[in-house]
Amino acid sequence: MEITDIDGVFCNGIKEGKYGLGLVKVKGSIAGIFTQNKIRAAPVVVCEENIREGVVEGIIVNSGNANAYTGEQGLKDAKEMCRIAANLLGCDERRVAVASTGVIGRKLNMDWIRRKAPEVYSSLGNSPENAHRFGEAIITTDRFVKKAHSEKARIAAIAKGAGMIAPNMATMLCFAFTSAKFDSGELYEMLKNAVDSTFNRLTVDGDTSTNDTVLLVSTGKERVERDVFEQELHSVFYSIAKQIARDGEGATKVFEVHVEGGKSNDDANLIARAVASSLLVKTAIFGCDPNWGRIIAAAGYSGADVDERITLSFSDGKEEVFLVDAGRPLGTEEQARKLMQNSDDLVIKIKLEKGAGKGFAIGCDLTYDYVKLNAEYTT
Amino acid sequence: MEITDIDGVFCNGIKEGKYGLGLVKVKGSIAGIFTQNKIRAAPVVVCEENIREGVVEGIIVNSGNANAYTGEQGLKDAKEMCRIAANLLGCDERRVAVASTGVIGRKLNMDWIRRKAPEVYSSLGNSPENAHRFGEAIITTDRFVKKAHSEKARIAAIAKGAGMIAPNMATMLCFAFTSAKFDSGELYEMLKNAVDSTFNRLTVDGDTSTNDTVLLVSTGKERVERDVFEQELHSVFYSIAKQIARDGEGATKVFEVHVEGGKSNDDANLIARAVASSLLVKTAIFGCDPNWGRIIAAAGYSGADVDERITLSFSDGKEEVFLVDAGRPLGTEEQARKLMQNSDDLVIKIKLEKGAGKGFAIGCDLTYDYVKLNAEYTT
Numbered sequence: 158m159e160i161t162d163i164d165g166v167f168c169n170g171i172k173e174g175k176y177g178l179g180l181v182k183v184k185g186s187i188a189g190i191f192t193q194n195k196i197r198a199a200p201v202v203v204c205e206e207n208i209r210e211g212v213v214e215g216i217i218v219n220s221g222n223a224n225a226y227t228g229e230q231g232l233k234d235a236k237e238m239c240r241i242a243a244n245l246l247g248c249d250e251r252r253v254a255v256a257s258t259g260v261i262g263r264k265l266n267m268d269w270i271r272r273k274a275p276e277v278y279s280s281l282g283n284s285p286e287n288a289h290r291f292g293e294a295i296i297t298t299d300r301f302v303k304k305a306h307s308e309k310a311r312i313a314a315i316a317k318g319a320g321m322i323a324p325n326m327a328t329m330l331c332f333a334f335t336s337a338k339f340d341s342g343e344l345y346e347m348l349k350n351a352v353d354s355t356f357n358r359l360t361v362d363g364d365t366s367t368n369d370t371v372l373l374v375s376t377g378k379e380r381v382e383r384d385v386f387e388q389e390l391h392s393v394f395y396s397i398a399k400q401i402a403r404d405g406e407g408a409t410k411v412f413e414v415h416v417e418g419g420k421s422n423d424d425a426n427l428i429a430r431a432v433a434s435s436l437l438v439k440t441a442i443f444g445c446d447p448n449w450g451r452i453i454a455a456a457g458y459s460g461a462d463v464d465e466r467i468t469l470s471f472s473d474g475k476e477e478v479f480l481v482d483a484g485r486p487l488g489t490e491e492q493a494r495k496l497m498q499n500s501d502d503l504v505i506k507i508k509l510e511k512g513a514g515k516g517f518a519i520g521c522d523l524t525y526d527y528v529k530l531n532a533e534y535t536t
Numbered sequence: 537m538e539i540t541d542i543d544g545v546f547c548n549g550i551k552e553g554k555y556g557l558g559l560v561k562v563k564g565s566i567a568g569i570f571t572q573n574k575i576r577a578a579p580v581v582v583c584e585e586n587i588r589e590g591v592v593e594g595i596i597v598n599s600g601n602a603n604a605y606t607g608e609q610g611l612k613d614a615k616e617m618c619r620i621a622a623n624l625l626g627c628d629e630r631r632v633a634v635a636s637t638g639v640i641g642r643k644l645n646m647d648w649i650r651r652k653a654p655e656v657y658s659s660l661g662n663s664p665e666n667a668h669r670f671g672e673a674i675i676t677t678d679r680f681v682k683k684a685h686s687e688k689a690r691i692a693a694i695a696k697g698a699g700m701i702a703p704n705m706a707t708m709l710c711f712a713f714t715s716a717k718f719d720s721g722e723l724y725e726m727l728k729n730a731v732d733s734t735f736n737r738l739t740v741d742g743d744t745s746t747n748d749t750v751l752l753v754s755t756g757k758e759r760v761e762r763d764v765f766e767q768e769l770h771s772v773f774y775s776i777a778k779q780i781a782r783d784g785e786g787a788t789k790v791f792e793v794h795v796e797g798g799k800s801n802d803d804a805n806l807i808a809r810a811v812a813s814s815l816l817v818k819t820a821i822f823g824c825d826p827n828w829g830r831i832i833a834a835a836g837y838s839g840a841d842v843d844e845r846i847t848l849s850f851s852d853g854k855e856e857v858f859l860v861d862a863g864r865p866l867g868t869e870e871q872a873r874k875l876m877q878n879s880d881d882l883v884i885k886i887k888l889e890k891g892a893g894k895g896f897a898i899g900c901d902l903t904y905d906y907v908k909l910n911a912e913y914t915t
Contacts, residue, residue, distance in 0.1 A: 194843065224845060226832050228863055261829025262865050338872030365837035382901035436815075437910055444911025452638025453605050457575030465575065465605060484607055486641050525904045531816055532823025 158306035159288035160313045163334040165376035169281045170294025172275055176221035176258070177294035178270060180277045182246050183334065185253065185376040187213040188344035190352050192369035199224045199231030200238070200257040201255060201368060207239060207251050210339025213374055217241065217255050217274075218295050218330060220317070224257040224265050225367040227407025233235045234265045241271060244532030245278040256330045257298055258317060282283045291315065295330055298530055300404050303331075305396035310381050311387035318401040329356065329401060330370050333393065336377030337386055347387050347524035350371045357393035358426075359402055359519045360434045401499075402519045407526025410442055410501045416516040418509035424461035428507060431459030442503065443522035447471060447493035449480045468508040473500035483510070537685035538667035539692045542713040544755035548660045550652055554638070554675035554722025555600035557649060559656045561625050562713065564755035566592040566633065567724035569731050573625040573750035577604030580747060582614040586630050590720025592753055593627035596620065597674050597709060598649060599696070600638040604678075604746040613644045620650060624657040633748045635709045638676055638697060648698050670694065674709055677909055679783050682710075684775035689768035690715045697780040708735065708780060709749050712772065715756030716765055726766050727752045734773035737805075738781055738898045741811045781898045786905025788820055789880045795895040797888035803840035804895025807886060809836030812899030822901035823883065826850060826872035828859045831884060849886040852879035862889070 160166050160181075170179035175349045177465050179217075187208045191201045207213075224231050243250035248417050257265075281287070292302030296317040306313040318329030337348070352371055373390075381389075400410040413430045419425030432438055435455040441448040449469050456463050469481040478493045480486065497503065539545050539560075549558035567589045570580045586592075596617050603610050622629035634642075656673075660666070670680030675696040685692040697708030718726070731750055752769075760768075781790040793811045798804030811817055814834040820827040828848050835842050847863050848860040850872045858871045859865065876882065 194833060194836040195840075195842045196832055223829070226829060226863075226865075228844060238780050260827075261833060262860075263829075276841075365833070367833050367836060436906075440907050443907065446911065448603060448639075450602070450642075453575055454573060454744070454746050456641060457573040457746060461574075463574045465607060473792035481641075484605075486605075523907060528819050528822065528902060528904050528907060531819035532825065 158308060158313050158387050159285050160315050160332065160334050161283040161285065161288040162377060163311065163313050164336040166334050167281045167283050167287070168291040169287050170291040171277050172293050175267070176269065177219060177296070178273045178277055179218040179291045179294035180242060180281065181216040182214065182247070182281055182378055183374055184214050184345060185374045186211050186339065186341040187372060187374045188341050189254070189370060189372045190347045190348055192366060194365050194367045196367050198368040199227055199235040200255040201370060203232060203235040204238065204370060208254055212252055214252040215246040215254070216332060216372065217243045217253060219257050219270060220295050220297050221259040222257060223261050223368050225261040227262065227264055230264055231512055234267055237267060239369045241274045245274060245501070254372055256368070258295065258330055261367060266419050288315065295455070298406055303397045303400040303404070305393040305464050307389035307393050310386045311377070311379055312389055312393050314393050314397060316401070318398045319404045319406050319496065330368070330396060331372070333371070333373045333390070335373070335375050336379045337375060337381035337493055338378050339375045339386070342368045343383070344373050344375055347390055350387065351394045353389045354391060355398040358517055359398045360430060360474045360534060366535045390535030394475070398519055402521040405521035406530045407524040407528070408521035409524055410467060410503060412442055412503040412505060412520055413484065414505045414518045415509065416507045416509070418511055419439065419516060420462045420511040422515040422516060423514070424511070425514040426518070427459045427461040427516070428456045428463070429516040429518035430536060431455045432505065433518035436523055439520065439523035442497065445494055447480060447490045447497060447498040452507070453498065455518065456507065462511055465511065466510045470506045471496055472504040473502065474502065537687060537692050538664050538683070539694050539711065539713050540662035540664065540667045542755060543715040545713050546660045546662050546666070548656045549667050549670040550656050551672050552787070553796045554820050555645070555648065556598065556671045556675070556840060557656055558597040558673035559624070559653065559660065560595040560670065560711065562583065562595065562662055562753055562755055563593050564753045565590050565718065565723060566751060567727045568633070568725055568749060568751045570572050571745060573744050573746045574600065575605060575637060577602050577747040578610030578614040579603055579634045580677060582611060582618065583634050583749060586618060587633055591631055592633055593623040593631040594621045595633045595635070595711060595751065597635045598644070599676050600672050601636060601642055601644050602638045602640050602747050603636040603644050604640040606641065606643055608671045609643055613646055613702045615822055616646060617649060620653045633751055633812050635747070637674065637747050639708055639779060640746060643827040658881040667694065677785055682779040682783070683774045684772040686768035686772050690756070690758055691768055691772050693772050693776060697781045709839045710751070710776060712750070712752045712769070712868070713752050714752070715758045716754060716760035717757050718754045718765070722762070723752050723754055726769055729766065730773045733770060734777040738777045739809060760774050775899055782898040784900035785909045786903040786907070787900035788903055789901045790880060791821055791882040791884060791899055793884045793886065793899065795886045795888070797890055798893030799841045799890040800893040800896060801895060803890070804892070805897070806838045806840040806895070807842065808895040808897035809837045810834045811884065811886070813895035815902055818899065818902035820878065822903050823855055824873055824876040826859060826869045826876060831886070835886065839853045841890055842888065845889045849885045850875055851883040851885065853883065873910040880890045
């Protein structure tokens with residue numbers, strides 16, 4: 158199921174070298190969640206303003222240039238992007254959502270966008286090829302386009318994101334559409350909860366981008382129970398978050414950290430994040446090295462209340478190897494190493510004896526290719 | 537000037553493969569600062585207890601095994617290390633400081649330590665070779681031993697530390713000696729200030745170890761003015777902090793981040809740390825890529841009060857290339873790239889227009905070798 162399988166979603170995109178332009182025609186109610194970085198890209202500022210009334214008629218996205226830290230000109234350019242889309246779609250420019258991703262601090266090549274937008278518009282449609290071209294248009298260092306859907310709740314989402322993925326949102330653009338009927342206030346509440354429990358648990362390198370944008374648009378009249386919708390939206394975003402972790406720049410393995418027995422949920426989440434973000438843990442996972450001491454050390458500096466009574470296991474979803482039992486190392490490193498070598502989707506379980514707090518984070522390993530990709534990105 | 541040039545300091549060390557043992561005979565007043573990780577290695581617990589009265593007669597250190605997360609046995613082993621040193625030196629075991637560095641979660645090979653300690657003791661002395669052997673004994677993944685001294689204040693220090701260096705202390709062991717006369721209370725105050733402004737500004741990978749230990753011992757009767765001593769102690773630690781950054785696992789370049797115009801010093805330090813810790817900044821510096829957008833983005837997510845009125849320059853100590861002037865990109869990337877290519881010691885200056893706050897951090901680049909070293913450390 159593609160985004161174009163949602164009633165009323167038409168899209169297209171074009172990619173030329175590092176630069177891409179995507180366009181969506183979609184009438185509906187909308188909600189958005191944006192980066193918490195204090196330096197907010199121009200499209201974030203303009204998009205948030207434009208969707209304030211909860212109504213949307215189009216979305217325009219470019220990749221290769223983030224239009225971030227571009228001052229007044231950047232705001233003008235982001236508004237012009239909306240105007241270009243509005244002229245093509247025949248709507249008010251303040252009903253267009255806009256997003257950008259790419260290098261920070263460079264002025265948009267508006268000539269290119271002006272020239273390409275009519276071309277993109279001319280082949281707008283709702284075929285799978287349209288969805289494919291839109292996806293290709295919005296990615297940057299991504300190795301693949303991220304997609305997920307729920308038949309049950311009639312949700313389909315498409316996303317980009319690979320580096321600069323941190324808790325408090327990923328450098329990601331995610332566009333989710335549904336034909337289930339909700340107003341923008343309901344969409345916002347459900348979107349916020351779903352983002353908190355998925356994208357905000359994701360850490361690739363700890364950096365938080367200037368451009369993060371997640372939009373949820375409702376186009377139709379279908380009735381879906383709210384609790385069903387919430388659960389399905391969570392599943393769709395969870396799937397995309399895992400895909401982003403898997404595509405973490407240079408990543409070869411994705412892992413989840415599950416913490417229980419924390420003094421509070423906040424404490425448990427602090428630990429999960431510290432472990433998922435630790436470079437020493439991430440490199441050890443890359444090396445299939447069950448160096449659980451680094452996990453314990455990360456728990457120790459997480460800021461959470463921690464003592465040595467920790468139980469720790471690695472699992473691949475089928476088998477679980479316990480490495481530490483209530484503070485006692487079990488000497489099972491060789492079994493854990495084999496499990497790590499044979500799986501690229503691991504779960505680290507950490508159990509404290511502090512309380513009933515639970516926490517969760519998603520991470521990926523740190524590899525030579527992360528360094529390579531990021532040492533050479535703008536050059 | 538070596539630590540053995542300080543009156544009353546005798547030492548020796550031995551290294552066998554990954555394992556090392558060092559011993560210092562030194563009578564004097566002592567102060568120490570230890571890791572803030574909540575999981576504290578056994579030697580940290582025992583050392584802090586033993587130096588509580590501010591008097592020391594010996595120091596014993598092992599490398600290759602951190603004796604961390606080793607429960608009751610670890611505490612027993614750390615105490616036995618002190619007893620072994622005390623028996624050899626002929627003093628009370630509670631006057632022995634102890635430190636360990638290496639892999640977490642493995643029991644010490646006490647047999648090896650018991651066997652080697654008399655051998656180390658038998659060649660104790662105050663020659664440069666003794667200092668050299670002590671230095672070699674305490675290093676792990678370090679490419680070189682860190683040393684610095686002040687003739688003026690009669691201070692000499694020796695240290696190890698390469699990975700897991702974070703603000704709030706490095707995974708480092710640093711042993712500083714002086715023949716200037718101060719009591720342990722004075723030593724503690726001066727040590728704390730010096731550590732706060734040097735080692736606590738250092739970030740290699742954001743991880744904080746379980747074993748960090750900085751000791752300062754006064755052995756003599758020389759009179760040095762307190763303000764002179766403080767300044768010189770700062771210089772000695774600053775030099776060691778830079779050496780640790782330079783030896784950051786796999787690092788090829790070291791850099792400082794200087795922030796001014798922050799709303800407060802705390803805010804300016806938050807920004808300096810966020811920039812020095814950002815993987816995207818660190819990989820860009822490795823690639824000699826003046827990708828200042830990543831610096832701006834890190835400032836934006838640092839938690840400090842930040843807006844787009846930022847002035848940003850790169851300097852190699854001689855030449856300074858401004859990249860951004862009060863929010864306006866200057867298009868000088870090619871000059872900055874050349875400067876980066878020709879220097880392995882860079883300064884990033886960031887000026888805000890928020891107030892008079894100043895901040896500072898020391899970092900190093902992130903390279904293929906960091907990943908390699910840490911993916912393969914325990915194997």
